[in-house]
Amino acid sequence: MRPEDVLLPTPAGVCCKLGGFHIDPTRPVDKAVITHGHSDHARAGNGAVLATQETLDLMRLRYGESFARSTQAIRYGETVALGGARVTLHPAGHVLGSAQIAVEANGLRIVASGDYKDIADPTCAPFELVPCDVFITEATFGLPVFRHGDPDAEIAKLLHSVVLFPERAHLVGAYSLGKAQRVIALIRKAGYDKPIYLHGAMEKITRYYESRGIDLGRIDLVRGANKAELAGTITLCPPSTLKELWSRRFPDPVTCFASGWMRVRARARQHLVELPLVISDHADWEGLTATVAATGASEIWVTHGQEDALVHWSVTRGLQARPLDIVGYGDEDEDLPDAPNPGEAS
Amino acid sequence: MNRFAELLDRLAYEPGRNNKLRLMTEYFRAAGDPERGWALAALTSALSFQHAKPGVIRALIAERTDPVLFELSYDYVGDLSETVALMWPARDTPSRENSELTLSTVITALASLGKSELPAQLARWLDRLDETGRWALLKLVTGGLRIGVSARLAKTAAAALGDKDPQEVELIWPGLRPPYIELFAWLDGRADKPASGDPAPFRPAMLAHALEDADLGALDPHDFLGEWKWDGIRVQAVTGTDADGKVLARLYSRTGEDISGGFPDLIDALRLPGVIDGELLIVRDGRVQTFNVLQQRLNRKTVNAKLLTEFPAHLRAYDLLVDGSADLRELPFAERRARLEKFIALIDEPRIDLSPLVPFSTWDELAAARRDPEAAGADADAVEGIMLKRRDAPYLPGRPKGLWWKWKRDPLIVDTVLMYAQRGHGKRSSYYSDYTFGVWTKGEDGDVLVPVGKAYFGFTDEELVKIDRFVRRNTVDRFGPVREVVHEADQGLVLEVAFEGLQRSTRHKSGLAMRFPRINRLRWDKPPGEADRLETLEHILQKIETGRSATMHGESRNVIG
Numbered sequence: 001m002r003p004e005d006v007l008l009p010t011p012a013g014v015c016c017k018l019g020g021f022h023i024d025p026t027r028p029v030d031k032a033v034i035t036h037g038h039s040d041h042a043r044a045g046n047g048a049v050l051a052t053q054e055t056l057d058l059m060r061l062r063y064g065e066s067f068a069r070s071t072q073a074i075r076y077g078e079t080v081a082l083g084g085a086r087v088t089l090h091p092a093g094h095v096l097g098s099a100q101i102a103v104e105a106n107g108l109r110i111v112a113s114g115d116y117k118d119i120a121d122p123t124c125a126p127f128e129l130v131p132c133d134v135f136i137t138e139a140t141f142g143l144p145v146f147r148h149g150d151p152d153a154e155i156a157k158l159l160h161s162v163v164l165f166p167e168r169a170h171l172v173g174a175y176s177l178g179k180a181q182r183v184i185a186l187i188r189k190a191g192y193d194k195p196i197y198l199h200g201a202m203e204k205i206t207r208y209y210e211s212r213g214i215d216l217g218r219i220d221l222v223r224g225a226n227k228a229e230l231a232g233t234i235t236l237c238p239p240s241t242l243k244e245l246w247s248r249r250f251p252d253p254v255t256c257f258a259s260g261w262m263r264v265r266a267r268a269r270q271h272l273v274e275l276p277l278v279i280s281d282h283a284d285w286e287g288l289t290a291t292v293a294a295t296g297a298s299e300i301w302v303t304h305g306q307e308d309a310l311v312h313w314s315v316t317r318g319l320q321a322r323p324l325d326i327v328g329y330g331d332e333d334e335d336l337p338d339a340p341n342p343g344e345a346s
Numbered sequence: 347m348n349r350f351a352e353l354l355d356r357l358a359y360e361p362g363r364n365n366k367l368r369l370m371t372e373y374f375r376a377a378g379d380p381e382r383g384w385a386l387a388a389l390t391s392a393l394s395f396q397h398a399k400p401g402v403i404r405a406l407i408a409e410r411t412d413p414v415l416f417e418l419s420y421d422y423v424g425d426l427s428e429t430v431a432l433m434w435p436a437r438d439t440p441s442r443e444n445s446e447l448t449l450s451t452v453i454t455a456l457a458s459l460g461k462s463e464l465p466a467q468l469a470r471w472l473d474r475l476d477e478t479g480r481w482a483l484l485k486l487v488t489g490g491l492r493i494g495v496s497a498r499l500a501k502t503a504a505a506a507l508g509d510k511d512p513q514e515v516e517l518i519w520p521g522l523r524p525p526y527i528e529l530f531a532w533l534d535g536r537a538d539k540p541a542s543g544d545p546a547p548f549r550p551a552m553l554a555h556a557l558e559d560a561d562l563g564a565l566d567p568h569d570f571l572g573e574w575k576w577d578g579i580r581v582q583a584v585t586g587t588d589a590d591g592k593v594l595a596r597l598y599s600r601t602g603e604d605i606s607g608g609f610p611d612l613i614d615a616l617r618l619p620g621v622i623d624g625e626l627l628i629v630r631d632g633r634v635q636t637f638n639v640l641q642q643r644l645n646r647k648t649v650n651a652k653l654l655t656e657f658p659a660h661l662r663a664y665d666l667l668v669d670g671s672a673d674l675r676e677l678p679f680a681e682r683r684a685r686l687e688k689f690i691a692l693i694d695e696p697r698i699d700l701s702p703l704v705p706f707s708t709w710d711e712l713a714a715a716r717r718d719p720e721a722a723g724a725d726a727d728a729v730e731g732i733m734l735k736r737r738d739a740p741y742l743p744g745r746p747k748g749l750w751w752k753w754k755r756d757p758l759i760v761d762t763v764l765m766y767a768q769r770g771h772g773k774r775s776s777y778y779s780d781y782t783f784g785v786w787t788k789g790e791d792g793d794v795l796v797p798v799g800k801a802y803f804g805f806t807d808e809e810l811v812k813i814d815r816f817v818r819r820n821t822v823d824r825f826g827p828v829r830e831v832v833h834e835a836d837q838g839l840v841l842e843v844a845f846e847g848l849q850r851s852t853r854h855k856s857g858l859a860m861r862f863p864r865i866n867r868l869r870w871d872k873p874p875g876e877a878d879r880l881e882t883l884e885h886i887l888q889k890i891e892t893g894r895s896a897t898m899h900g901e902s903r904n905v906i907g
Contacts, residue, residue, distance in 0.1 A: 144411065145419045145432035149477070164372065165365075263432065263477075264423055265358065270777070270807075274359045309418045316412065 019085035035114025036098035054097025093127030095178030139305035173239035199237035351482035370503030383525025427484035508533030550743030554750035634728035804864030835875030
C-alpha cells in the first residue's frame with residue numbers, strides 16, 4: 001500500500017479516503033480532524049469535527065456554538081477508528097490543545113504534525129515524538145537562519161527595556177491564541193509580578209487558558225486604564241493593533257513583537273517594531289531537522305512555510321521528501337501587523 | 347563586544363531620535379574606556395582599517411554550510427552579513443571567552459591584521475559570539491553599520507554625557523583621535539576641554555529644506571536672495587595657518603569628510619585664509635559639465651595628471667563662513683554675501699568663482715528663471731534648481747527651519763507598465779520592491795512593451811504592501827528572485843515614473859537609460875494600453891540632444907509641482 005492510499009494531499013487539505021475525513025481542511029468537508037485552534041487550521045463550517053477538548057472549546061469561543069454540525073473530543077493518546085483507519089492524537093506542543101494526528105491503516109503509520117514546537121512551554125502539553133513511516137511536517141521556519149534561541153533571554157530583554165524607559169509603555173504584539181498566554185507565563189516566570197495589561201480581543205481566550213488551570217497572575221484590561229497609569233507597564237495585544245489608533249492611548253509606546261519572524265531584521269523593521277522578541281510557537285530549523293530525523297520516517301512531506309530547504313535537507317539525509325502545495329496555511333501566524341486576520345474578529 | 351552589539355541592535359530598530367540618543371548616552375555612561383571610544387569611532391565612521399570584502403565572508407560560510415541552504419537563506423534574508431550571522435554554526439558549549447571579546451580587541455587587531463590573516467581571525471571571533479554579536483562584528487568589518495545613526499547624532503549623545511552643547515564637541519572633533527580618551531575625560535568632568543589642534547577644521551554645514559509650491563504663498567520675496575543650485579557636490583574649502591604661519595588648505599564634503607587628496611588642483615588655488623561654502627564642479631571652456639562628468643573625479647584618494655587635465659576641478663562659491671580669522675557665521679546672509687564677493691575677487695583664481703544671484707522681485711519671476719535657467723543666464727544642464735536664502739539668516743549647522751529652501755526643477759513624467767518585480771534587499775527583503783517597467787513600441791505582431799528602467803523607491807510603505815500583493819497575485823512566470831507580472835493592454839499595473847534626465851544606452855533593449863527614476867504615482871485606474879510609448883521618450887531625448895534641455899522641463903507634464 002502506498003502512503004497516498006492512506007493520506008492524499010488535495011487542495012482542500014490532506015484527505016483520508018479510507019476514513020472519510022480531512023485533516024485541517026481549508027474548505028468545508030463532511031468530516032474533519034483538527035490539529036489546533038488557529039484560524040488557518042481550524043475553520044468553521046465543517047460537518048463532523050474531531051479534535052481535543054481544548055481545540056473544540058477554542059473553536060467554539062471564536063466561531064460560536066454552530067461552528068460544526070457535530071463534534072467529538074478525544075484525549076491525547078486515545079485512538080478512534082474512522083472507517084478503515086485508526087486515528088490517534090498526540091501533543092504537538094504548539095498551543096493549548098494542539099495535537100499531531102497519527103493515522104494508521106494496513107500497517108502504515110503517517111503522522112500529520114500540524115504546527116509544533118519541541119521546546120518547553122508552560123501553557124501546553126509538551127511535544128511527543130511519534131515514530132512513523134511518513135511524517136508530514138510543517139516548515140514555517142524551515143530555513144537554517146531560524147534559530148529561536150532562549151525565550152527567557154528575550155523576556156529579559158523586554159524587562160530590561162521596561163527599566164530603561166520607565167515613562168514609556170511597552171506594547172507586545174502577540175498572536176491571541178497561544179503566544180500571548182505563553183509570553184505572560186514567561187514574564188511571570190522571570191519574576192515580574194505587576195499587573196499585565198491585555199487588549200480586549202484577547203480576553204476570552206486568555207480567561208479560557210486560566211480556566212484550564214494555567215496561572216497567569218494579575219491581568220487587567222487596557223480598557224479601564226488611563227494613559228498615565230500605563231507608563232512603565234507591559235501590555236499584550238494582537239499584532240494588528242500595534243499600528244492602529246488604539247495604540248495612541250499609551251504614553252510613547254515601545255513597539256515589541258513576539259514572533260519567530262523577528263529573527264530576521266528586515267521583517268521586524270518593515271513593521272516598525274522597536275523591540276523584536278524572538279519567541280516562537282513553531283519548531284526552529286534545529287527543531288524541525290531533529291524531529292524529522294527522530295521520527296524514523298523514511299518519507300517526509302513538507303507543508304506550509306519554507307518547504308524547499310527542508311525538502312533539500314531531507315534528501316541530503318537519504319530520505320524521500322516532497323513539498324505539499326496546500327494553499328491557506330500559515331495565514332494566522334504570518335499575521336504581521338498589516339495583514340488581515342479573520343481569526344481576530346472574536 | 348556583546349554590549350556594543352546590543353547597542354547597535356537596539357539602535358537599528360529604534361526610530362526615535364531622542365530614544366536613540368538615550369540608548370547611546372546610556373551606553374557611553376556604562377561602558378568604560380577605551381571601549382566606548384572605539385564605539386564612538388565606529389558610530390562616527392572614524393575607523394580606518396582594511397574592510398573585509400563580501401567574498402571573504404561568503405568563503406567562510408561556504409566552508410561551513412550547504413550551498414543550497416545558504417542560497418535559499420540569503421534569498422530570504424536579503425543581507426549577506428545577517429544571513430551569515432544567523433546561519434553560522436553554533437558551538438555546542440558557548441565558550442567562556444565569549445564575554446571577554448571586546449570591541450577594543452577587535453578594532454586593534456583589525457588595524458594590524460594582514461589581509462591573509464583576516465579570514466581565520468574572523469572565523470575565530472564569529473565562533474565566540476552569538477547571533478547579535480556576529481551581526482555587529484560583520485557590520486563592523488565590512489564597513490557599513492547603516493543603523494540610522496549619523497556621526498552628528500553619536501557626537502550629540504556623547505556630549506549629553508557631560509551636559510555639553512554638541513557644537514562644542516563638533517568644534518574640537520577634528521583634533522581628536524579614537525578612542526577619544528581626552529574627550530570622555532572632559533565629558534566625565536575629570537579633565538579640561540581638549541584643545542582644537544587643527545588649523546583648518548570643518549565647520550558643520552547648513553542645509554536647506556525642500557520647497558513645495560504651496561510654501562511660497564507664506565513667504566515674502568523681499569526677505570530672500572535666490573541663487574542657482576548647481577548639480578555638483580557641496581563642499582567646504584578651508585584655508586588656515588598653522589602655528590608656524592604655514593598656509594594649510596583642505597576640502598571637505600558636506601558631511602565633513604576630508605576629500606583634499608582627490609583635488610590637488612583646487613587645493614593649490616586655496617591660498618587666502620578663510621572658509622568657503624560652495625559647489626564642486628567640473629568646468630571646461632567656461633561651461634559647467636554635468637554630474638556624470640564630475641563623477642570621474644569623485645571617490646578617489648589620489649588623482650593622475652590626465653584626470654587633472656581632462657576634468658579640471660572648479661569651486662563655485664555660495665557663502666563665506668570665515669574671512670581671515672573673522673568668523674562670519676553670526677552675520678546675516680546678505681552681509682556674508684557682500685564679504686564673499688570681495689573675498690573671491692581677492693583670490694583672483696579662474697578655478698574659483700562666485701555663484702551668481704538670480705535676480706527677482708516676485709515669485710513668478712523666480713519661477714520663470716527656474717523653468718528656463720538658460721534664458722536667465724546659467725548653464726542649464728548643470729542647474730538642479732534654485733536656492734532661496736533669507737537675507738537675515740545666520741549660518742547655522744544642520745537644517746534649521748525657514749531659513750534656506752531648495753526649489754528643484756520639475757521632473758519628467760511618463761506612464762509605464764510594470765513588467766517584472768524583484769524582492770528587495772535589507773529592510774524590504776520579503777517584499778517585491780524593485781520594479782522593471784516598460785513602455786509600448788511597435789513589435790512584429792502589434793504593440794509590445796519594452797523595458798525602459800528600474801525603480802525601487804518613490805512609493806509609501808502602504809503602497810509597497812499593495813504592489814507586493816499585486817505582484818504575488820499576478821505572477822505569470824518566475825526567474826529566481828524575479829517575478830514576471832502580467833502586462834497586457836487590458837491587464838496589469840500602470841506606474842507613473844518621474845525621472846531627471848535621459849541618455850542613450852546600449853545596455854537596455856530600448857536604447858535609453860533614465861536618470862534617477864522613481865515611482866511617482868500608482869495608476870490603478872489606468873488600463874496599461876493607455877501607458878506612454880517609446881516615441882514619447884525618443885522625443886524628449888532628441889530635445890535634450892539638440893541642446894534644448896532647458897525648455898524640456900517646462901514642457902513636460904507637471905504633476906509633482
